[in-house]
Amino acid sequence: DVKVTQSSRYLVKRTGEKVFLECVQDMDHENMFWYRQDPGLGLRLIYFSYDVKMKEKGDIPEGYSVSREKKERFSLILESASTNQTSMYLCASSTDHYEQYFGPGTRLTVT
Amino acid sequence: RKEVEQDPGPFNVPEGATVAFNCTYSNSASQSFFWYRQDCRKEPKLLMSVYSSGNEDGRFTAQLNRASQYISLLIRDSKLSDSATYLCAGTALIFGKGTTLSVSS
Numbered sequence: 001d002v003k004v005t006q007s008s009r010y011l012v013k014r015t016g017e018k019v020f021l022e023c024v025q026d027m028d029h030e031n032m033f034w035y036r037q038d039p040g041l042g043l044r045l046i047y048f049s050y051d052v053k054m055k056e057k058g059d060i061p062e063g064y065s066v067s068r069e070k071k072e073r074f075s076l077i078l079e080s081a082s083t084n085q086t087s088m089y090l091c092a093s094s095t096d097h098y099e100q101y102f103g104p105g106t107r108l109t110v111t
Numbered sequence: 112r113k114e115v116e117q118d119p120g121p122f123n124v125p126e127g128a129t130v131a132f133n134c135t136y137s138n139s140a141s142q143s144f145f146w147y148r149q150d151c152r153k154e155p156k157l158l159m160s161v162y163s164s165g166n167e168d169g170r171f172t173a174q175l176n177r178a179s180q181y182i183s184l185l186i187r188d189s190k191l192s193d194s195a196t197y198l199c200a201g202t203a204l205i206f207g208k209g210t211t212l213s214v215s216s
Contacts, residue, residue: 033204042208043155043198058204090154097143097162098202102154 003027004103006091012109019078021106023091029101031094032074034058034066036087037105043090049074081110117199117207124214128189132210134199135181141201144182146173149196149209158197159184189214 007022025032033048035058045058047066055066063085067075074093078085086109092100116135124130136144143162147155159166161182165174172185186193189212196209 035206040208043206045204048204097160098204099145099157099160100147100155100200101157105154 004091004093004101006089006103006106008106009104010107010109012111013078013081014111015082017078017081017110019081019108019110021076021078021089021091021108023074023076023093023103024072025074025093025101026072027093027101028071029093029095030071031096031098032068033092033094033100034064034074034076035090035092036060036085037090038087046076078108081108083110086110115199115201115205115207117210119208119210121211121213124189124212126189126191126214126216128214129185129187130189130212131183131185132197132199132212133181133183134207134210136199136201136205137180138201138203138205139177139180141203144173144175144199144201146171146182146184147198147200147206149198151195155198155206186212191216 004025034046035043049068065077089106091103094100146158148158149155159173161173161175170187194214198209200206
């Protein structure tokens with residue numbers, strides 16, 4: 001079974017803090033993704049990566065950056081957390097055919 | 112970006128019913144489509160992949176109509192455990208907002 005793990009299930013941070021969310025997959029997938037999910041807005045793609053050290057902006061990259069130094073690990077960075085970044089963050093990895101497997105999510109609250 | 116549209120529901124059906132959801136898409140470049148199931152406060156989980164005209168897995172059937180640009184998910188003999196939100200997505204990495212299904216006894 002594919003396993004995608006995320007570093008925290010719940011996180012509370014203050015406005016202006018730098019936040020790191022980490023994601024690790026164990027299936028040797030090339031593709032990895034970061035989404036946020038908000039009520040009424042659905043899943044929205046923040047960034048994705050097709051290979052190590054490679055990244056592509058998704059639909060809502062503003063205020064975020066990513067890092068992919070190793071194939072199995074994809075990190076999402078909030079440079080200066082703001083209250084409108086309070087959300088559920090979901091990491092996924094996928095096969096070449098884009099069948100995505102999600103981690104359990106990190107519920108981030110920025111106060 | 113191109114959109115994926117789903118009827119949000121909720122669809123409220125009794126056990127044993129047959130229910131169908133549609134998902135329309137506007138990005139004709141997507142080669143494959145997927146249905147995911149998401150339980151409350153859980154992550155989405157891949158339910159079915161649709162690479163050609165359709166796919167069937169037990170009580171679940173997914174169909175793709177490229178001419179009309181929609182995919183459908185049919186659930187036969189609904190179970191209480193089918194209650195969830197169903198998301199569709201294409202290879203363009205856009206997800207629909209989901210259709211909520213509630214199956215009652």
